[in-house]
Amino acid sequence: MMKHANSDINLKNIIISDKFWNKYIKLVKEVIIPYQWDILNDRIENIETSHCISNFKIAAGEAEGEFHGAVFQDTDVAKWLEAVGFVLNFERDENLEKIADETIDLIGRAQQKDGYLNTYFTIKEPDLRWTNLMEGHELYTAGHMIEAAVAYYEATGKRKFLDIVCRFADLICNTFGNDENKIHGYPGHQEIELALVKLYRVTGKKEYLNTAKYFIDIRGQGENYFLKEEKSEKYKRIFPEFANYDTKYSQSHIPVRQQKTAEGHAVRAVYMYSAMADLADEFNDTELLEVCDTLWNNIVNKRMYITGSIGSSGLLERFTTDYDLPNDCNYSETCASIGLSMFGKRMANIKKDASYMDTVERALYNTLLSGIAMDGKSFFYVNPLEVWPENCMERTSKEHVKPVRQTWFGVACCPPNITRTLASLGQYIYFKEENQIYTNLFISNTTKTQINNIHFTLNLITNFPWENKIKFEITGEDETNAIFAFRIPNYAKNFQVKLNNKNVEYKIENSYAKLSGIFKNDVIEIEFDAPATFIYANPEVRADSGKVALVKGPIVYCLEEVDNGKNLSSIFIDTTQKIKCNFDSDLFNGSEVLELSAHKIKQTENNILYSDVKPEKLKTTVKAVPYCYWGNRKTGEMSVWIKEI
């Protein structure tokens, strides 16, 4: 069978039981999926109507009316179905499946005879199929449909949705490619590439893989496709702001293999890099893998926030330049951190190198969770590292920064993307290769798997990130000749491994601690220190110069106004002190908080804007809370980076 269908453990076999994560994961089924279903059906008042289901009914000829919503409106349905698929891995649910199956039936009826599936073009622009790849999002929408169908098939075994998207994928493969009679284009928003790889891995149909490779290889070759397309007779502008198109925006400025820096729209970029990693792996393409590494290193070493977020510019939600990491006007889209996690997980998997997972963990524990309120009802697109609510004003340079999570969005990409990531979190915990099982994240779960056809259960028990002890209970009927590889996080000190309560030697390879042996009903424990630490940015990062961040393990901390009063910029910290770390069981369903002594500038009574009198500093104490939980209490200021005195 396919090489990689196997390297991930089937999500059905991973039951997450983690204290830190389950409070979010349970929201998926209890809150988000039902709520989003109501949205798709326009049953929620006081939010922009979605029209999603209605669009499919019109496209199926079962309702009258016009298309409503964005050109990629169908992806809301796709992402909902994908999340449903993932959730059904936890536990089958007759009622939910009935709704999903009916929706899939509707999608099937909205599909055109030749396999084409897109309600915007079907209803509104039937003559303009594939004429606006720059803005039309047809291939992007197709990709999300495919990903949803794969997830639903893997969870339920039902083929109907998979067959629908295969027909569509076949049409795409017959439409795009190097052959003379095919369109030599590629998507304006990457996504189809990684979706086709997934579809190949499920179906074994090599054409899907080859078309994914075609899309990557053709990108940025010769005269830019989108600029040519714009001049064609049938071209019809969809987004006025796409005039004077910058080809870097969609990473089509030069051929992919020549790209050395992460450019343009951050989500487009990391979705593409993920597909590139997949293809490098599938084709043993070391050149492409090196390109992936170059781009990864550029991001991680020069263009990423400490919270694992990317995209420094609010305008065009894009990468800018090395070390340009402003904290209060960045974009740092939640979806971009999800894409970065997808990319990093693939690289770790392919290269069997745990260091990629340090970044993935940072992104998931901080920006993914910052993106969602603890009640699952509101979301951030933009994840600033510093917020002063009064100046996040509409119609200013900071209008994209919101101090309060939004209930839902017109362009609802982040909420369903968070949903599907939470619902498929298991994919980030493990991967396997031959007789090795790699543990990447410390999330409590019970997993059924096998090595060399010896089946066993792996019970991971931890209170991470609040404690750095992780116990693995292996139970099975037979002896397993296996290598257990545990990620050694970059922040871990005194990393120790015990087997059945005795310290054992381990081998270190690519930041994995490897233990080989004959396992059967054994207990492995790993333990390390991860003290709260002052972290400095590279001095090239102008925005963080003279400042420190508070980090403990994967958790980045921040100051909030509700704990520390107004004007967080006036707080200064002495970094020679020991950071106090307390567990507050009442806060955020239980969380560690940090306490530090500090100096705060005394507010002057006078009204003078500029003065030669040095403001006085007063002694005080500050409390820092995990960044992922910010904005879950009173609206107020927030800051990750704090001035050093």
Add this chain to the structure above:
Amino acid sequence: MMKHANSDINLKNIIISDKFWNKYIKLVKEVIIPYQWDILNDRIENIETSHCISNFKIAAGEAEGEFHGAVFQDTDVAKWLEAVGFVLNFERDENLEKIADETIDLIGRAQQKDGYLNTYFTIKEPDLRWTNLMEGHELYTAGHMIEAAVAYYEATGKRKFLDIVCRFADLICNTFGNDENKIHGYPGHQEIELALVKLYRVTGKKEYLNTAKYFIDIRGQGENYFLKEEKSEKYKRIFPEFANYDTKYSQSHIPVRQQKTAEGHAVRAVYMYSAMADLADEFNDTELLEVCDTLWNNIVNKRMYITGSIGSSGLLERFTTDYDLPNDCNYSETCASIGLSMFGKRMANIKKDASYMDTVERALYNTLLSGIAMDGKSFFYVNPLEVWPENCMERTSKEHVKPVRQTWFGVACCPPNITRTLASLGQYIYFKEENQIYTNLFISNTTKTQINNIHFTLNLITNFPWENKIKFEITGEDETNAIFAFRIPNYAKNFQVKLNNKNVEYKIENSYAKLSGIFKNDVIEIEFDAPATFIYANPEVRADSGKVALVKGPIVYCLEEVDNGKNLSSIFIDTTQKIKCNFDSDLFNGSEVLELSAHKIKQTENNILYSDVKPEKLKTTVKAVPYCYWGNRKTGEMSVWIKEI
């Protein structure tokens, strides 16, 4: 005659001979006016064509073709003629007057029979006159035409241009007003108001003053005019980005007299406030004057940069909120500082209070001059206080910030606005009232004036701002019973006045040192200390917290990369040191520079973005240069605010 035609000394009688200013003023006639004339006639290659003169020829029926340029393209011609008018005050110039007179003749021929004058609407939209006050800039363009005609008339005594604009002003007065048969609208961009006051002061025609008052009083009353206008049948959108119009943008959100904070587009705001001050004065309207003071105080105490610039948001070039003063992504348009100077000069004049001039001086000595290169050939619209050239990228949140002055602009408002301000700088130096003559700025000049019909010459000699000694030589044939009032700047210490070399007592009123006596061939000298000082922003200004600015007298200093190397954000200063101040006669045609000891973070060799290792600081020396001169050498980083260690 009119009350205020008298309070300013006629610009013809003020000959500026100042070392600091003349290097700029001489550029007006030698470089800028000829260059701009070539631009208006589309004779300069490699810049966007202006079409200005061509538009007038088409409107006059003397050429074929279409209108080209912005809707307010005519103002380029108006501002050029205004600058020519001011320059002719220095010295008449036959050749220049010939070109100007021919241009005025052309304008006259382009004027419609009923007095209407605007090439955009005449050529392109003859049926849409006054139907789009929100975007059409008709009244704004009219205002600049009027200001130009007044300046040209005052310099040359020639009435033709004045008569042209009077016919247009008559049409405007007959078109707009409270009468039932008139349009009850007002301009989308204020400017006509202050122009009509000027026209009234020259012509004595009360109708102009009343119409100016109408425009101010009607603004923001009842249902917003622009939002009503948008819904009318004849309305035709000019700027797509004006959709979802925010009425604050044009200060029409509430009646003017209810406005308490400076809102919206900064240039629109301060042009309006200037007119309000004029009207408060003309009508002895104390309520309106109080509104002016409230708005002035809001700007100066809460929304202004230390360089006298305003407009914190790049988007919409607007005011945002109190204390929101980011240094690297602000707009701080040169024109807005010019408007602020116009406003402050009026307030000082009306209230006989020198403290307004501290802000005017700050704006003129820093942002006005930062707006123009020392060779007069390139200009800044946007005046940041911190620049990192590599990240001032197109298509990002900082795309409006330019690290290098631009040769000319499509929308050429700032260059001609700087030109006319330099050419009329005399207006800021003095004003008179009855037997008092007020000196507001310390700029060397020779002025002929009179008090109680006793004529005398006032010779102001100084090397300010590099020295704080100002000598006034009074020469005349008769004794002058006068009060000389000298501004005591807010930064002055030990302010002393000498009469004929002997210390004398003086009275202080509203920051003026007043000396009365019988003057005839006397010498008054004022002297004060203005040491280089560390200045702190109000702690509420998040962007400047923990930082200091270096200021000496009116001059704000900055660090530049060319003197201090890359990464100015890594420099820290100990403010207990004494600032060294040297005069460098080779730099910027002679300038004081400041020297300080400092600490600079050592650049690490490694490639790590985040680390728990505290970066090392090394001792160094830094050099600060006047902000107004930044960007006149090599392109590089610049920063006004420096971290305090």
